[in-house]
Amino acid sequence: MTTKALIWFKRDLRVSDHAPLAHAATCDEALGIFIIEPQWLASPECDPRHVAFTLACLDALRNDLASIGVPLLIAVGDAVEVLEGLRSGHGVTHLLSHEETGTGWSYARDRAVRRWAQQVHVAWQEWSQTGVVRRLQDRRGWAGRWQRFMDKAMVDKPNQLRAFAGWSVREQAQIPDLQMLGVQPNGIALPEAGEAAAREVLRGFLTGRALGYRKAMSSPLSAPEHCSRLSPYLAFGCISMRQVHQATEAAIRDTALRELAYDVRGFSSRLRWHCHFMQKLEDEPQIEFRNVARSHDGLRAGDGTHPDALDQERLAAWKEGRTGFPMVDACMRQLCATGWLNFRMRAMLVSFASYHLGLHWREPGLHLARQFLDFEPGIHWSQMQMQSGTTGINTLRIYSPSRQQKEHDPTGEYVRRWVPESGTAAYPQPIVDEAQVLGAIKAKLYGLRKQEPVRAEASAIQLKHGSRRSGLPPAKKRSSKTVVSSPQGELF
Ligand SMILES: Cc1cc2nc3c(=O)[nH]c(=O)nc-3n(C[C@H](O)[C@H](O)[C@H](O)COP(=O)(O)OP(=O)(O)OC[C@H]3O[C@@H](n4cnc5c(N)ncnc54)[C@H](O)[C@@H]3O)c2cc1C
Structure with missing residues (x-):
C-alpha cells in the first residue's frame, strides 16, 4: 500500500528541526497543509496582526518546502472536514504534526481530530517541539528533561520528498489575503516573517x-x-x-x-x-478561564463569582491608553501600535488593570492577547494570573506607574513620544485615587493569604505547578514595586 503523509503545520512554520517533516521522508508521498480555521479567526485572542503575520510566514514556508519537493496546501475550514476531504479524495494514511499547547478551541479541535483519526484509521503522530511534556505526572525532573531535549541533535531537514500524485510545487494556488478571509487589516507594521x-x-x-x-x-x-x-x-x-x-x-x-x-x-x-x-x-487547561487559586474567586469584579460586573469604563480607558497615568498610557499605546512591549511594562499594565482598576484578568488578558504579536497561550495566561496575584503562590507585585517612569524614563522621552498631550489640559485626570484603591486591595489580599485553607491550597498549587529548580523568575525586591507578601517564595 502507498503511504501518504500529510504534514500538518500549525505553530511550527519552518522546515529545519521539524520532526514531522523529517518523518514524512519514511512515507511514499507527502503534502504539507496549513488550515486557516474559522474557530481561530473568531476566537477572542485573534487579531488581524496575527493573521497577517501567519500569511506572510506561510509565503516563506511554501518556498522553503518547494525546495524539497513538498507542495503546501492552504485550506480554509474546519480541521476535521478539511482532513477528511483529503483522506477520502487522496487516500491520506498518515497525519504528522507537532503537539500544540493552545487555548480552549484548539484543545477541542485536537480532540475532534483524534476521534476522526481513530475512526478512519489515519495514523496521527505528534512530536513535542518545546520541551513541554504531555501527560506529565509532576514537576520533578522537569528542568533536567528540558535540558536534555534542548541539547539533543537537531532534526535534519529531508533532501527531496515525493509529492502526492497530481500535486506540484510549481502550480500552487494563491495564498489568501486578509480580504479573502474577511479580516479587516489594522495596518500595523509587522516584523519580517519566516x-x-x-x-x-x-x-x-x-x-x-x-x-x-x-x-x-x-x-x-x-x-x-x-x-x-x-x-x-x-x-x-x-x-x-x-x-x-x-x-x-x-x-x-x-x-x-x-x-x-x-x-x-x-x-x-x-x-x-x-x-x-x-x-x-x-497541565491545567482551565487556567485560561479561571483562577489558579480558587480561594481567590470573587476577589475582583468580573470573575464570574463577584457580585459586580466588570467596570467597562475603566476597562475602555485602560485599553485606549487614557487612564491619566502617563506611563501606563504610553505603554498601552506603544503596544497597540507596534505589537510588542518589554516584560516589565507588560507586567505593569496588568498590575495596573488588576490592582489599581480592580479588573479581573480575563478581559484585560484578551485585549493584551490581541495586541501581542507573540501571543503564546501558556505564557500569556500564566503571566496574567501571576501579575494579578491569583496564583496563590507568588509574591504579590504591585507596580507603581510613577516610580516606573522615574526609573525607566527619567527624562520623560518615552512618555512624550507616546502621550504628547500629557501635562496639558487635554490629558485626563488620573482615573483612580492610587493610595485609596491600593490600600483596599492590599488589605483584602493580606487577609486572604493568612487563612489556613488558602495556605493549604497554595501548597497543593506549588506541588503541581512550581518549579523545582532555581533560575526561574527571580524574587528580587525592588523599590518600584510594592511587595505585599511572599509566603511561598516566587517560583510560579
Ligand atoms: C502579562 C504578560 C503576558 C505575556 N505574554 C506573553 C506571550 O503571549 N508570549 C510571549 O512570548 N511572552 C509573553 N510574555 C513574556 C515576555 O514579556 C515576552 O516573552 C518578551 O517580552 C518577548 O520579547 P523578547 O523575545 O524580545 O524577549 P527576550 O527578553 O529576548 O527573551 C527571549 C525569549 O525568552 C522567553 N521569555 C522571556 N521572558 C519570559 C517570561 N517572563 N516568561 C516566559 N518566557 C519568557 C520568550 O520566549 C522570549 O521570546 C508575557 C509577559 C507578561 C508580563
Missing part, C-alpha cells in the same frame, strides 16, 4: 544587540533594541526553541567578549521560562 528572518534576528542579537541586555531590558526606551525580539518567531514556530538554545550556548562559548557572554547567559535562562510557563497550561 524562518530566514527568524535566524537573522537571532544572529543579530547574539552577535551584537545582546550587549547590555540585562540592564536594557527593563526600560521601554532601550528594550526594543536590546531584547532579542524573537518572541513572534517562537510563537509561530519560525524557529525552534532548540535552535535558539543551541545557538545561544554556542555564542556564550565562542565569544571573546566577557560582557556579551554575561548578557547572553541572562537571555539563555529565559528560554526555559518560556516552556516552564507553557507547561502550566498544558
Whole structure:
C-alpha cells in the first residue's frame, strides 16, 4: 500500500528541526497543509496582526518546502472536514504534526481530530517541539528533561520528498489575503516573517544587540533594541526553541567578549521560562478561564463569582491608553501600535488593570492577547494570573506607574513620544485615587493569604505547578514595586 503523509503545520512554520517533516521522508508521498480555521479567526485572542503575520510566514514556508519537493496546501475550514476531504479524495494514511499547547478551541479541535483519526484509521503522530511534556505526572525532573531535549541533535531537514500524485510545487494556488478571509487589516507594521528572518534576528542579537541586555531590558526606551525580539518567531514556530538554545550556548562559548557572554547567559535562562510557563497550561487547561487559586474567586469584579460586573469604563480607558497615568498610557499605546512591549511594562499594565482598576484578568488578558504579536497561550495566561496575584503562590507585585517612569524614563522621552498631550489640559485626570484603591486591595489580599485553607491550597498549587529548580523568575525586591507578601517564595 502507498503511504501518504500529510504534514500538518500549525505553530511550527519552518522546515529545519521539524520532526514531522523529517518523518514524512519514511512515507511514499507527502503534502504539507496549513488550515486557516474559522474557530481561530473568531476566537477572542485573534487579531488581524496575527493573521497577517501567519500569511506572510506561510509565503516563506511554501518556498522553503518547494525546495524539497513538498507542495503546501492552504485550506480554509474546519480541521476535521478539511482532513477528511483529503483522506477520502487522496487516500491520506498518515497525519504528522507537532503537539500544540493552545487555548480552549484548539484543545477541542485536537480532540475532534483524534476521534476522526481513530475512526478512519489515519495514523496521527505528534512530536513535542518545546520541551513541554504531555501527560506529565509532576514537576520533578522537569528542568533536567528540558535540558536534555534542548541539547539533543537537531532534526535534519529531508533532501527531496515525493509529492502526492497530481500535486506540484510549481502550480500552487494563491495564498489568501486578509480580504479573502474577511479580516479587516489594522495596518500595523509587522516584523519580517519566516524562518530566514527568524535566524537573522537571532544572529543579530547574539552577535551584537545582546550587549547590555540585562540592564536594557527593563526600560521601554532601550528594550526594543536590546531584547532579542524573537518572541513572534517562537510563537509561530519560525524557529525552534532548540535552535535558539543551541545557538545561544554556542555564542556564550565562542565569544571573546566577557560582557556579551554575561548578557547572553541572562537571555539563555529565559528560554526555559518560556516552556516552564507553557507547561502550566498544558497541565491545567482551565487556567485560561479561571483562577489558579480558587480561594481567590470573587476577589475582583468580573470573575464570574463577584457580585459586580466588570467596570467597562475603566476597562475602555485602560485599553485606549487614557487612564491619566502617563506611563501606563504610553505603554498601552506603544503596544497597540507596534505589537510588542518589554516584560516589565507588560507586567505593569496588568498590575495596573488588576490592582489599581480592580479588573479581573480575563478581559484585560484578551485585549493584551490581541495586541501581542507573540501571543503564546501558556505564557500569556500564566503571566496574567501571576501579575494579578491569583496564583496563590507568588509574591504579590504591585507596580507603581510613577516610580516606573522615574526609573525607566527619567527624562520623560518615552512618555512624550507616546502621550504628547500629557501635562496639558487635554490629558485626563488620573482615573483612580492610587493610595485609596491600593490600600483596599492590599488589605483584602493580606487577609486572604493568612487563612489556613488558602495556605493549604497554595501548597497543593506549588506541588503541581512550581518549579523545582532555581533560575526561574527571580524574587528580587525592588523599590518600584510594592511587595505585599511572599509566603511561598516566587517560583510560579
Ligand atoms: C502579562 C504578560 C503576558 C505575556 N505574554 C506573553 C506571550 O503571549 N508570549 C510571549 O512570548 N511572552 C509573553 N510574555 C513574556 C515576555 O514579556 C515576552 O516573552 C518578551 O517580552 C518577548 O520579547 P523578547 O523575545 O524580545 O524577549 P527576550 O527578553 O529576548 O527573551 C527571549 C525569549 O525568552 C522567553 N521569555 C522571556 N521572558 C519570559 C517570561 N517572563 N516568561 C516566559 N518566557 C519568557 C520568550 O520566549 C522570549 O521570546 C508575557 C509577559 C507578561 C508580563
